[in-house]
Every structure is written in C-alpha cells, then in structure tokens.
Amino acid sequence: MRSCIYFFSSLLICLLMIIKPAKAQNNALLQAADSLFAGNDWKGAREKYAGYLADTLAAKNAVAWNKLGYCNYNLGFYQDAITDFNKTLANKPKPPVRNMAMSRMSRVYAAINKIDESAEWLTKATMAGYNSLPDLDSLADYKNMRESQKYAGIRKQLYEILYPCSREPHNHDFDFWVGDWDTYPTGSKFLTGRSHVEVMAGGCAILENFISVQAYTGKSFNYYDPAKGKWEQDWVGSGGAGDRTRYYNGEYRDGAMHFTSETTDAKGNKTLGNFIFYNIDKNTVRQYLELSTDGGKTYQVSYDLTYIRRK
Template sequence: MRQTTLLTFLLFIAIQTFGQDLRQTALDQYNKQDFKAAAKTYQQYLKENEGDSLDWYNLAVSSARISDHVEALDYFKEAKKHNFPPAFISFGMAKSYAALKEETKMIEVLNEGAGNGLNAIALLKNDPAFEAYQSSTGFMEVLKKVEQNAYPCLGSANYRHFDFWIGEWDVLVNGRKVGDNSITMAKGGCAIHENYTTAGNYAGQSINFFDPIDKKWHQHWVGSGGDVYNYLETKRESGLLQFQSKFMGPTGNISLSRLTFTLNDDGTVRQLFEGSTDEGKTWTPSFDGLYRKKK
C-alpha cells in the first residue's frame, strides 16, 4: 500500500515537472520570437494544463505572428476569460481582424479596448496591420478615443487655457524688439515650455502647467542671471492668466512679483510684470511687453 502511494506521488511530481518544463520551453521560444515553435509547445502544454492568462495570450500572439489568425482570435478570447488585461486583448484581436479584412469586428474590439484604457496611439498609427484603415471613418474615431486615453490633457479645458501663448514670438517694448520667445507645447499637452533669449547676455526658461491637485496654473522660471520665480495662478479668465510669486533680489530682500498675460483681439499677447515691496498693497510696473507672432 505504501509502495503504491509512493509511486503515485512520484508520478504526480514527474507530470508536474514535465508540465512546467514544457511551459518554460514555450516561454523561451516565445522570447526568442520563434513563434511557430512557441505556438506548438504552448498548444501541447495547454492541452494537459489549465494555464494562466499569460500562457493563452502568448499562444494567441504566437499564432497571429505565424498568420493563424482564426486560431489566434480563439486564444485571445481564452486569455480574456483568464483575466489578461483587456486593452492588450483588444489590440491583439484587432490586428487579427485587420489581417482577415473584417473591419467591422476590428473597429468593435478597438472601441471596446478604448473603453478599457487602450492608449497605444503610436502603434495604431504606425503598425502595418492597420495601414489600410487609416482613412476609415470608424478607425479615425477610434484613434481620437485612444489618443484621449494616451494624452488626457489634450482634451481638458483646464490644460488648454494657456494655449494662446503658444507660438514663435518677437517680444517688443514700446515698439522696439527686446527678445525672442519660443513657446511650445510638451508632448501630450500637459505642459508648456518657454525659451526666452535676447541679443545680450540674458536668457531664461520656464515650464508652465496646470496642477490638478490645487487646480491652479504654475510657472517655474529660471533666468541666466540666477533669478528664480515660482509663480502661482491668482486669476484666470478667458484670454487672461495672472500669476504671483515671491522674488529674492540681489541683496537678499524678498518682494512680490505679479505676472499677467492678456490675449489681445489682434492675436498679440501682452505680458505685464509688476512688483510690490509692501506685500501686495501697491504694484509698480517693471516690464510691459507685447508678443507678436514671427512672420
């Protein structure tokens, strides 16, 4: 009796070990991009073992990579049942439907993926599998949803409030050019970069962004003369954004700086700096500049 029990136990261990060895072999083949071998090994492993979501997903991808798209779709569905991240499932299934020229189903799974957070906008635009669908109305609508997932700031009015400052500008004071300013949007639209230069020694840069925690705009400026301002929004209206910051002068004295941007009707932008040495009771203009788009 004991001998039979021991043999049964050893057989069970051997089967388990063989299964895990087979699974590791499949994974190694997959990582080496030997997809034909990986598909065969995963099929053998999953025939005898339950497997997890990654096993089914890797089998689906392997099958798709060797153009077995009908089988790949079934395996993607199995991976989905085993709770593999749905956005990945939708993207993989969409590629197989695209290869099978089933556009309606491709759009359907991509819309589902977009609803589940699919944000692979670059892949959708550049993957050869979707090249034939780039001008399709349904596909373009999906791209908008996926782009919104990838870059949520682009669709937010709060983040877009300061877009009127974006551009390549000549900076004028009393009609005389005093500098150049390049204002650009960071990728994704969550920040605005400033790169200010003059004909002389002075230059500076800032990063501008909306903070979703305090729900205010911030500007962090550093100038070539060592001047640092950490501006915080104090007023925001259509075509207007105002900031305030503490400022330490050359002698170590602390004062206040107020910075106001105003969009003019002709598309120019007024930039007004004001200073206060009495904690904001009174303000004195220190720079009144006009931004005019370069021609």
C-alpha cells in the same frame, strides 16, 4: 488494516510514478515552445503550445495562452487567436500579460477590419495602463483604422485616457502662447529675444524657454490648478537669486491671460504686479507687466513685449 495501508501506499507510489514523468514531459514541451517562440518560429511554437495546453493543469497558464494566441495571429489564424486571447484573460493574468493580450486582441480585430471591436479592446488595454499610441500610429495592423473616418475620434479618446489633463478644458486656456516666437518691445522692430513655448507632461503644464539676444535666459512653468480654479506661473531667470517670481490667480478672460504677483524685498517692502498675456491673434501675443510699490494705488510699466510667431 495493515494490508489496506500497504495497498493505498502502493497506489500512491504508482500514481506518483505516472504523474512525475508526465509533468516533466509537459515542462519540456513548454520549454521547447518558448524556445521556438523566441526564434519567431510561429508554426513550431504553435504546435508545442497546443500540446502543452492540452493538459488540464497547464490550461491555467495564461502566459502560454497569450503566446499561443500571438502565434496564431502571426500565422493568420485570427479566430483561433481571438479564442486564445479570451482564454488568456479568463485565467486572470497579471497586469502586463492582461494588457498585452487586450492590445493583441485589438490588433487581430484591426487586421480583419473590425474597427469598432478593435477600438474597444485598445481602449480596455489603455485604461489598464497600456501605452497604445505608438502602436496605433505605426503598426501595419492599424492601417485600416488610420484610414477610417473614426480614427481621429479613437485616437483622441485614447490620448485623453493616457493624459487626463488634456480632458480639462481650462488646461487649454494658454494654448495660444504655445509655439516659437521672436520678441520685440511693443511698437518697435528691435529683436530682444526668442522664446520656445511647449506643452509638457501630457497637457498638464506649459513650459517657456526664453533666450535673449544678450546673455540672459529664463524659463517659466505654467499650470492650471483645478483645486483653486486658477493658473499659476513660476519664473526662474539667470539673474540670480532675486530673479524668481511666482504669478498666481491666473485666469483667461476678455481675450487675455491675467496673473497677479506679490513680492517682498529684504527690507519688507512689498511690490504688487499685474502680469497679462494678450491673445492678439494666432501669430501675435503681447506680454505686459506693471508693478506697484504703493499697495496698488499706482502702477508703472515694467516691460511690454510683443511676441511674433516664427514661421
């Protein structure tokens, strides 16, 4: 019995003596590969990563496969790169590595002019949280895709994945107001101010920046609430605490965006409002506000402005 224990103990010691140096040697290969990779020595790093990944345990290292794939990509060994990126994904990497491998797979297919495959992988990367638009718009690898008739559709699809508000048709109801404008009292040529209106937050809201010819300024934040099925606007002006109004029940109909409002002063008196943006044409918007202090029986015009697009 003692002889058996002694035999197995000796065998274990021998195995450990073999494994430890091998592991240390493999770790040294990985360190050397990473160093060469950091220096953009794709050929040298490729050789080291290949040696490292030949080990059975090391072959589970998704990061190393991803880096080997990037070396092969930069060296023009595209099929090898595709194999490496597939092995990266097969080892179930963490999201940053997974997304990177998918986007690099897309770049490989784009480089060899396989537009459909490239778009498929870029879509997967985008759905996984990768911001693909900067690459798509600028990288030389996507030159073939940008010149393809499919490009506009591909970019639109990716944009809508990244910015889901852009998919909601009602979020575009107020697009006619987006732009740079000069404002005039309707029917006159007296400039009262300028307004810059922009889409923000990936199409989830519209921001107005108004500057009068005097000292007055203000901003409005406009957005569509899908739960209510209505638009809302929050206005904050430079006129003090009372220069704040919320407009709600916004709806585009009959060629205009219609809002209503209700405010209460310090004495409890209510004021109702109808706030309307008329979409006259692509270069003209009329902004009209009327107020009622008798519960909606009668209304008085508060202001009536015409926006003329600056060219």
